[in-house]
Amino acid sequence: MSTPGKSDVPVIAVDGPGGSGKGTITTRLAEYLGWHFLDSGALYRLAALAVMKKQVPLDDEAALGEVAANLDIRFETHGGAVKALLEGEDVTERLRFEDTGVVASKIAAIPAVRAALSERQRRFRQPPGLVADGRDMGTVIFPDAGLKIFLTASAEIRAERRYKQLKEKGESVNLTRLFREIKARDLRDQSRSVAPLRPAEDAVIIDSTGLSIDEVFDKVVSLI
Numbered sequence: 001m002s003t004p005g006k007s008d009v010p011v012i013a014v015d016g017p018g019g020s021g022k023g024t025i026t027t028r029l030a031e032y033l034g035w036h037f038l039d040s041g042a043l044y045r046l047a048a049l050a051v052m053k054k055q056v057p058l059d060d061e062a063a064l065g066e067v068a069a070n071l072d073i074r075f076e077t078h079g080g081a082v083k084a085l086l087e088g089e090d091v092t093e094r095l096r097f098e099d100t101g102v103v104a105s106k107i108a109a110i111p112a113v114r115a116a117l118s119e120r121q122r123r124f125r126q127p128p129g130l131v132a133d134g135r136d137m138g139t140v141i142f143p144d145a146g147l148k149i150f151l152t153a154s155a156e157i158r159a160e161r162r163y164k165q166l167k168e169k170g171e172s173v174n175l176t177r178l179f180r181e182i183k184a185r186d187l188r189d190q191s192r193s194v195a196p197l198r199p200a201e202d203a204v205i206i207d208s209t210g211l212s213i214d215e216v217f218d219k220v221v222s223l224i
């Protein structure tokens with residue numbers, strides 16, 4: 001079992017708000033290095049889907065913790081694409097829906113949910129290395145990560161990026177609503193009492209507002 005500070009397996013922790021480009025950068029980085037990849041947001045989203053499926057009230061903290069602790073999830077790789085399964089059902093697409101993200105961010109504020117998912121996340125730390133994408137990778141889950149990056153961008157740009165992504169997936173979205181939701185999600189993520197979204201003291205902060213994905217990627221690679 002790996003605990004923080006007790007593993008020789010290197011970790012690159014990339015944290016930041018949604019829409020900062022983290023997902024694209026970390027997937028690419030893991031591929032480039034040939035390392036494992038942890039999309040910790042996907043775990044919170046899977047927990048959210050389980051909560052929605054079981055119709056657990058969002059104020060029943062004990063029951064939410066139970067659901068997170070007993071998650072039956074699996075990731076399968078098919079020809080390079082990763083599929084997420086919840087209780088054997090393919091939920092890869094539903095995982096990315098905006099309402100799933102909103103519920104994920106609500107249950108992510110609950111200590112019992114975070115505790116239940118912590119050990120699961122640390123188990124991804126396997127040789128030759130791990131690229132971890134999240135909100136608290138560098139601060140809580142892998143505080144001994146060799147490189148910590150905090151990737152950010154203005155809320156306007158993040159809303160626009162999200163808008164394009166969701167549109168491409170055929171979701172009907174409204175930019176103004178998306179912007180409001182992103183601001184509300186930022187506030188929830190930053191102000192919760194456990195593992196709030198903030199850069200680790202030793203993190204390198206990269207603002208991707210005026211940068212292309214390639215430019216951000218080159219910056220990150222230059223830091224390794």
Ligand code: C5P
Binds near residue numbers: 045104105137
């Ligand atoms: O990154 P993604 O948008 O998929 O994450 C969904 C939600 O899960 C975030 O808004 C955040 O509230 C929560 N989360 C978290 N800690 C992480 C990853 C995600 O609290 N490490």
